Amino acid sequence: ETGVTQxxxxxxxxxxNKKSLKCEQHLGHNAMYWYxxxxxxxxxxxxxxxxxxxxxxxxxxxxxxxxxxxSSHLFLHLHTxxxxxxxxxxxxxxxxxxxxxxSEAFFGQGTRLTVV
Amino acid sequence: xxxxEQHPSTLSVQEGDSAVIKCTYSDSASNYFPWYKxxxxxxxxxxIDIRSNVGEKKDQRIAVTLNKTAKxxxLHITExxxxxxxxxxxxxxxxxAGKSTFGDGTTLTVKP
Numbered sequence: 001e002t003g004v005t006q007x008x009x010x011x012x013x014x015x016x017n018k019k020s021l022k023c024e025q026h027l028g029h030n031a032m033y034w035y036x037x038x039x040x041x042x043x044x045x046x047x048x049x050x051x052x053x054x055x056x057x058x059x060x061x062x063x064x065x066x067x068x069x070x071s072s073h074l075f076l077h078l079h080t081x082x083x084x085x086x087x088x089x090x091x092x093x094x095x096x097x098x099x100x101x102x103s104e105a106f107f108g109q110g111t112r113l114t115v116v
Numbered sequence: 117x118x119x120x121e122q123h124p125s126t127l128s129v130q131e132g133d134s135a136v137i138k139c140t141y142s143d144s145a146s147n148y149f150p151w152y153k154x155x156x157x158x159x160x161x162x163x164i165d166i167r168s169n170v171g172e173k174k175d176q177r178i179a180v181t182l183n184k185t186a187k188x189x190x191l192h193i194t195e196x197x198x199x200x201x202x203x204x205x206x207x208x209x210x211x212x213a214g215k216s217t218f219g220d221g222t223t224l225t226v227k228p
Contacts, residue, residue: 004159033215043160043205043218056215090159104150105216107159 003027006091006108014116015081021111023074023091029106031094032074034066037110038087049074081115088112118143120208122219130227135196137222139206140188146208149182149189150216154203163204164191196226 004025013019034046048056049068065077074091094105119142129135147168152160166173166180173180182189203223207216
């Protein structure tokens with residue numbers, strides 16, 4: 001248990017569905033992240049939120065829409081996905097955003113997404 | 117942006133032997149280098165990290181070395197055990213641990 005909880009653990013959705021992934025961290029961190037993990041690219045940063053503001057969007061298609069309502073929760077809203085979006089989606093959190101305030105990133109167990 | 121290369125992609129060792137995984141990075145501004153272990157069905161977990169003002173760090177059977185001039189860093193696992201079998205990722209970050217750029221991973225298998 002890392003203090004970062006992701007739900008659901010597994011999700012199968014059709015290309016016309018809308019679903020959301022949820023991430024919750026109990027570590028008091030001020031930054032949260034979404035990563036995509038697939039056979040093609042093992043760990044790919046998608047979004048960064050710092051103090052609930054999105055500070056980075058790594059050219060992610062608009063069919064992925066993140067939301068960070070507070071520093072403990074992060075969502076990834078999914079709509080009209082493609083089969084190639086099937087992957088493990090990992091949430092992470094850390095404390096500090098620069099200088100000597102770097103702390104390790106804690107990852108959740110991920111949501112295994114299959115788009116059919 | 118940062119580019120991290122990791123070698124080898126797979127590594128098989130006999131229990132008790134040492135394992136070495138090497139990474140190179142491109143951005144001289146990177147100053148934080150974590151190593152993560154990912155077991156099947158779990159997210160990556162930090163096993164050791166090193167900052168740019170340190171050349172070597174050790175934690176029991178695990179050690180990491182950093183050569184900033186050459187822009188490479190390595191993970192050393194001694195006296196390997198079957199439970200060390202997992203995928204290992206190196207990463208480099210200029211400032212924010214969560215914004216690390218990851219290597220492609222090394223699948224380590226320790227044979228009993």
